[in-house]
Amino acid sequence: EADIYQTPRYLVIGTGKKITLECSQTMGHDKMYWYQQDPGMELHLIHYSYGVNSTEKGDLSSESTVSRIRTEHFPLTLESARPSHTSQYLCASESGQGDEQYFGPGTRLTVT
Amino acid sequence: KNQVEQSPQSLIILEGKNCTLQCNYTVSPFSNLRWYKQDTGRGPVSLTIMTFSENTKSNGRYTATLDADTKQSSLHITASQLSDSASYICVVSDRGSTLGRLYFGRGTQLTVWP
Numbered sequence: 001e002a003d004i005y006q007t008p009r010y011l012v013i014g015t016g017k018k019i020t021l022e023c024s025q026t027m028g029h030d031k032m033y034w035y036q037q038d039p040g041m042e043l044h045l046i047h048y049s050y051g052v053n054s055t056e057k058g059d060l061s062s063e064s065t066v067s068r069i070r071t072e073h074f075p076l077t078l079e080s081a082r083p084s085h086t087s088q089y090l091c092a093s094e095s096g097q098g099d100e101q102y103f104g105p106g107t108r109l110t111v112t
Numbered sequence: 113k114n115q116v117e118q119s120p121q122s123l124i125i126l127e128g129k130n131c132t133l134q135c136n137y138t139v140s141p142f143s144n145l146r147w148y149k150q151d152t153g154r155g156p157v158s159l160t161i162m163t164f165s166e167n168t169k170s171n172g173r174y175t176a177t178l179d180a181d182t183k184q185s186s187l188h189i190t191a192s193q194l195s196d197s198a199s200y201i202c203v204v205s206d207r208g209s210t211l212g213r214l215y216f217g218r219g220t221q222l223t224v225w226p
Contacts, residue, residue, distance in 0.1 A: 100161060106153070
């Protein structure tokens with residue numbers, strides 16, 4: 001069982017609200033990732049970090065932002081939620097190059 | 113263009129039967145290929161990871177094969193159980209450096225009926 005956690009698991013929120021999705025891992029992994037996944041579709045990388053104070057945008061353009069102040073914590077923030085942000089957001093971490101990525105349980109976000 | 117294609121898109125089998133899922137990729141340069149199981153509403157869980165030199169790897173009732181020449185992989189599930197109902201995702205890594213990335217297939221949705 002991977003030690004990577006996401007909160008909340010489910011979130012329904014109105015348009016225009018600011019939200020932060022939390023992700024934390026206790027494995028000491030330097031590399032962390034955020035993916036977005038729509039039902040029946042592949043995972044798309046939206047942000048990644050290779051360590052503290054390192055953040056990069058992924059392949060899929062996203063209006064969200066991330067921060068990496070501590071190794072174990074990689075929160076994702078949406079300043080103003082829109083219905084187009086409705087999706088599942090998955091956080092993952094990895095110890096090193098070519099190693100297994102461990103995924104959190106995901107946050108299912110619905111913006112009304 | 114680096115892509116990962118999986119087939120079939122969905123599959124229904126009876127409990128106790130075997131099945132094989134397919135993955136074709138065009139990712140280059142190739143580093144490793146992974147199979148993940150994703151239960152509905154959960155994050156993916158790794159089943160196997162294979163590098164270029166490995167052509168088969170097992171994890172319990174799951175056996176993955178890799179043909180790096182034809183860029184094909186398969187995941188064989190033996191004696192299926194109801195708990196095998198999930199999406200199975202093929203992921204290919206092109207990591208030869210820290211700038212590498214993962215390419216995800218759309219998954220095969222497997223349903224096991226009693």
